[in-house]
Amino acid sequence: GAVVSQHPSRVICKSGTSVKIECRSLDFQATTMFWYRQFPKKSLMLMATSNEGSKATYEQGVEKDKFLINHASLTLSTLTVTSAHPEDSSFYICSASTATDSYEQYFGPGTRLTVT
Amino acid sequence: AQSVTQPDIHITVSEGASLELRCNYSYGATPYLFWYVQSPGQGLQLLLKYFSGDTLVQGIKGFEAEFKRSQSSFNLRKPSVHWSDAAEYFCAVAHTGGFKTIFGAGTRLFVKA
Numbered sequence: 001g002a003v004v005s006q007h008p009s010r011v012i013c014k015s016g017t018s019v020k021i022e023c024r025s026l027d028f029q030a031t032t033m034f035w036y037r038q039f040p041k042k043s044l045m046l047m048a049t050s051n052e053g054s055k056a057t058y059e060q061g062v063e064k065d066k067f068l069i070n071h072a073s074l075t076l077s078t079l080t081v082t083s084a085h086p087e088d089s090s091f092y093i094c095s096a097s098t099a100t101d102s103y104e105q106y107f108g109p110g111t112r113l114t115v116t
Numbered sequence: 117a118q119s120v121t122q123p124d125i126h127i128t129v130s131e132g133a134s135l136e137l138r139c140n141y142s143y144g145a146t147p148y149l150f151w152y153v154q155s156p157g158q159g160l161q162l163l164l165k166y167f168s169g170d171t172l173v174q175g176i177k178g179f180e181a182e183f184k185r186s187q188s189s190f191n192l193r194k195p196s197v198h199w200s201d202a203a204e205y206f207c208a209v210a211h212t213g214g215f216k217t218i219f220g221a222g223t224r225l226f227v228k229a
Contacts, residue, residue: 006159034217043206043219044160093159103148103167103210105217107159 003027004096006108013084013115021079021111023094029074030096034105035067038091050077084115118143120209122220129197130228137192137223139207148210149190150217151181155203163205166190177201202227 003026013019023033032051036044048064050056050071058064066088068080077096081088091112095105119142129135141147148167152160164175171183181192190207207220 004159041224043221046216049216091157095160103217104150104162104165107152107161109159110157112157 002106004030004094004106004108006092006094006111008111009109010112011114013113015085015115016083018080018082019084019113021081021092021094021113023077023079023096023108025075025096025106028096028098028106030077030098031074032097033071033077034095034097035069035077035079036093036095038093038110040091044093047079081113084113086115089113089115118147118209118211118218120207120218120220122205122207122223124223125221126224126226128226128228131199132196135192135194135197135201135225137205137207137225139190139192139220140188141190141207141209142188143209146185149181149183150208150210151175151179151190151192152206152208152219153177153203154206154222160206163192197225197227199227199229201225 005024007022035047038044047062048056048058050069052071052074056069071077091110093110095107097105121140150165151163154160163179164173166173166183173181179194204222206222208217210217
């Protein structure tokens, strides 16, 4: 149980285009979802926290207009990187938690974004 | 402010040897503590967690961790390492006032034959 999927697993896009990453909780309802960014050989950096049906809460230094987060249902959150630039290339990981086990997060497998 | 410190950037152990990965945290109250493992290019898998109760926590894959309040530590141990344990290990602390989880910088484990 508690499986989280991400799609796509890898994506290459051209500079200036937008790319959407999906995060789905497959067998549970995720009241809260998190988006992290991980640089090579580095730890996870929390980008934003989203609750179903409400606006995401972004961490300091994360541009909300660049990284659009939508949490439209209890099983789906999306991260859209708008007007991508090479410096946006990174490994993006989502996680989800439930109302009954709110301090434990279930992680997706990650999405490798490369902007050329 | 909360913080998590993993003093060792990388550790190399021989297969079959014991392992201890260090983790220290800074937090005002009793934290919720986690250890995760990440294989290259993969997401994170939960090894074990501590919320309350017995300070020695058993996890998956033969791992255990001990919460020591006096030392603000939550070190991960395994009595006999297998080659498949080679990965990145992250210690994390959850904010009890919300959902935010702070991750340590990670420790890369190398296992030599």
